[in-house]
Amino acid sequence: MKLTIEYYAVLKEQRGCSSEFLETSASTPAELYDELKARHGLSLDRSTLKVAVNEEFAEWDQPLKDGDTAVFIPPVAGG
Numbered sequence: 455m456k457l458t459i460e461y462y463a464v465l466k467e468q469r470g471c472s473s474e475f476l477e478t479s480a481s482t483p484a485e486l487y488d489e490l491k492a493r494h495g496l497s498l499d500r501s502t503l504k505v506a507v508n509e510e511f512a513e514w515d516q517p518l519k520d521g522d523t524a525v526f527i528p529p530v531a532g533g
Contacts, residue, residue, distance in 0.1 A: 456476070505524065507523070
């Protein structure tokens with residue numbers, strides 16, 4: 455399955471890009487993030503993130519479909 459992954463904040467810095475196209479066998483956002491974390495050395499645990507699929511907040515166990523866009527949203531600090 456081919457997906458688009460978008461990165462923001464610290465994940466964007468760690469990955470070195472803001473988006474990528476990826477072919478994966480991950481069937482849920484949880485599996486996808488675990489794959490990306492291992493592949494790219496991302497430092498954040500899944501428990502600290504929110505996930506969105508196709509511009510809507512999603513559950514970590516939501517099934518992914520070919521052509522989906524996934525975004526992993528890190529915590530934001532502000533002042």
